Amino acid sequence: MAKWTPRHEAPEPLEGPVVATITGGTILWFVLFVVQLPFYGWFDDRDQTWWVWTCLAGGGLGLIGIWYVRRRDAAIKRAAAAPAETRETAGEPQSS
Numbered sequence: 001m002a003k004w005t006p007r008h009e010a011p012e013p014l015e016g017p018v019v020a021t022i023t024g025g026t027i028l029w030f031v032l033f034v035v036q037l038p039f040y041g042w043f044d045d046r047d048q049t050w051w052v053w054t055c056l057a058g059g060g061l062g063l064i065g066i067w068y069v070r071r072r073d074a075a076i077k078r079a080a081a082a083p084a085e086t087r088e089t090a091g092e093p094q095s096s
Contacts (some may be wrong), residue, residue, distance in 0.1 A: 018069045026062025029055050 034057035036043065043049045 019066070019073055021071050022062060022065045026059055028063055029058035033059055059070055 033052065036052045036055060039062065040052060043052055
């Protein structure tokens with residue numbers, strides 16, 4: 001088991017434009033779904049309709065993802081603002 005144990009600490013997670021990334025991916029899934037709809041008969045003839053429904057499922061899950069990351073982003077911003085508010089109410093000067 002020691003062979004598979006990492007010998008270094010994991011790096012810090014990268015924070016980026018998470019909401020924009022998830023939104024873009026969701027739009028892409030819905031675009032792929034709409035583009036494949038005219039060819040549904042072709043997919044059905046070859047028993048490959050799962051391609052169409054996978055794109056719809058990806059778009060639906062993306063909507064859940066957008067909701068989740070927007071709430072996460074708001075919670076992170078609230079947590080970052082909370083110490084500043086508590087310093088102001090305690091009468092301590094706010095450090096910038």
